[in-house]
Amino acid sequence: MNESARVAVVGAGAVGLTTAFDLAERGARVTLFERDAPGGGSTGRAAGICYDAYAEDIDVAVAESAMARFRSLSGEGEFAFHETPYVFLAREGDDAAAAALEESVERMRVHDRAVSLVDAGELADRFPIRTDDVLLAGVAENAGWADPAAYVDLFVEKCEAAGVEFRVGDAVTLRTDPPGVAIDDVVTARFDAVVVAAGVHSRRLLADAGHPIALKPYRAQALVADCDYRGPTVYDATDESYLRPHPAGVLAGDGVEPVEPDPDDWDPTADDWFVADALDAVRHRTAGGDAGALDSAGSTDPGPGPELDRAWAGLCGATPDRNPLVGPVAEGVYVAAGWHGHGFMWAPAIGERLAEAVLGDGQEAIPAAFDPRRFDGDEEFAVVEGMTLDGD
Numbered sequence: 001m002n003e004s005a006r007v008a009v010v011g012a013g014a015v016g017l018t019t020a021f022d023l024a025e026r027g028a029r030v031t032l033f034e035r036d037a038p039g040g041g042s043t044g045r046a047a048g049i050c051y052d053a054y055a056e057d058i059d060v061a062v063a064e065s066a067m068a069r070f071r072s073l074s075g076e077g078e079f080a081f082h083e084t085p086y087v088f089l090a091r092e093g094d095d096a097a098a099a100a101l102e103e104s105v106e107r108m109r110v111h112d113r114a115v116s117l118v119d120a121g122e123l124a125d126r127f128p129i130r131t132d133d134v135l136l137a138g139v140a141e142n143a144g145w146a147d148p149a150a151y152v153d154l155f156v157e158k159c160e161a162a163g164v165e166f167r168v169g170d171a172v173t174l175r176t177d178p179p180g181v182a183i184d185d186v187v188t189a190r191f192d193a194v195v196v197a198a199g200v201h202s203r204r205l206l207a208d209a210g211h212p213i214a215l216k217p218y219r220a221q222a223l224v225a226d227c228d229y230r231g232p233t234v235y236d237a238t239d240e241s242y243l244r245p246h247p248a249g250v251l252a253g254d255g256v257e258p259v260e261p262d263p264d265d266w267d268p269t270a271d272d273w274f275v276a277d278a279l280d281a282v283r284h285r286t287a288g289g290d291a292g293a294l295d296s297a298g299s300t301d302p303g304p305g306p307e308l309d310r311a312w313a314g315l316c317g318a319t320p321d322r323n324p325l326v327g328p329v330a331e332g333v334y335v336a337a338g339w340h341g342h343g344f345m346w347a348p349a350i351g352e353r354l355a356e357a358v359l360g361d362g363q364e365a366i367p368a369a370f371d372p373r374r375f376d377g378d379e380e381f382a383v384v385e386g387m388t389l390d391g392d
């Protein structure tokens with residue numbers, strides 16, 4: 001496709017904004033359609049955790065370039081990338097999680113990731129977190145976090161500077177109308193290509209245009225709590241919960257529900273059970289460590305806090321094989337969705353790869369394993385507890 005092609009991007013989340021900028025930088029005339037406000041979808045609800053600790057080579061390649069770009073953007077405007085190691089651990093008694101952790105660390109090392117396997121003692125020597133319940137942990141060094149809202153603000157500015165036209169306020173529909181694509185909102189506009197980066201709404205948008213995709217939404221939750229925490233990002237594989245440092249103290253999450261919500265009618269308020277569980281998890285993991293709050297019997301004195309600051313829910317997208325859907329679904333129609341909770345941390349790499357693919361000089365930039373056409377779009381699959389999928 002000619003580099004001055006007219007390209008529409010639907011959705012101004014982290015993925016759509018990055019893609020719109022990367023297309024415009026390469027000379028395309030880009031219009032970005034967003035029905036709410038930029039960042040108003042899942043991106044504004046993300047925890048902003050980033051790492052390259054993956055066992056699959058394609059995931060490593062995408063994550064590595066995303067991390068490099070986050071670092072190069074850090075300091076532009078209000079955007080900052082906070083270098084923070086990523087600790088993933090299995091608790092005493094959870095031999096299955098420990099075995100899976102050991103195996104995945106070995107595979108990460110095959111791909112040259114800076115990841116080490118440590119026991120509770122080594123973990124305690126390095127980080128101010130509770131470790132007396134830890135059987136085994138992995139520590140990934142190439143990791144950090146960023147505020148998704150600051151990323152959105154930065155890319156709105158960058159898009160504007162690169163000449164992207166914003167059309168905000170209406171939900172659009174699209175029609176494959178060879179030789180191009182028509183986008184309908186208040187008026188109809190024609191484009192050489194369209195990139196659907198509409199998050200969990202991508203399924204309906206594309207199905208209505210005759211291009212079904214294998215995507216299901218699921219609900220996840222997070223909260224911010226006031227407390228004094230200057231430790232690493234921690235994923236507890238036994239408890240299936242995570243926390244990371246936050247300017248107010250800690251951001252903690254998971255609360256994934258094994259049911260499929262309606263992407264147009266779901267509850268954005270956090271559930272009471274999630275808030276109670278997540279505060280418990282924070283209390284548990286932040287007690288002890290350097291603060292020395294373990295008593296002589298080895299149990300934990302929770303001490304004061306953490307105090308709930310705010311809590312929320314958001315939607316993530318699942319696919320049958322847990323790989324995302326990135327690439328063409330029809331002539332001139334591209335999708336980028338289905339991130340399994342990794343869409344923020346991958347956005348800087350996906351934008352670049354999609355821009356190259358759309359403008360015609362880099363179809364190979366997108367891993368074949370992400371090709372949305374590997375599914376018919378009518379597959380039966382279940383979103384099961386946690387972030388794993390059961391393909392029955």
Ligand SMILES: Cc1cc2nc3c(=O)[nH]c(=O)nc-3n(C[C@H](O)[C@H](O)[C@H](O)COP(=O)(O)OP(=O)(O)OC[C@H]3O[C@@H](n4cnc5c(N)ncnc54)[C@H](O)[C@@H]3O)c2cc1C
Nearest residue numbers: 011013015035041042043047048049172199314343344345
């Ligand atoms: C609680 C929680 C924590 C998370 N934590 C992390 C994390 O730590 N790290 C990580 O990488 N990911 C995390 N995620 C996942 C992350 O939020 C998503 O993967 C990512 O934001 C997806 O970005 P996106 O641009 O694809 O979609 P979105 O941000 O959802 O953007 C899609 C946009 O499309 C717009 N849109 C939809 N339909 C239309 C239409 N018809 N017309 C016009 N506009 C439309 C929507 O309004 C929306 O703004 C988390 C998610 C949740 C819920």
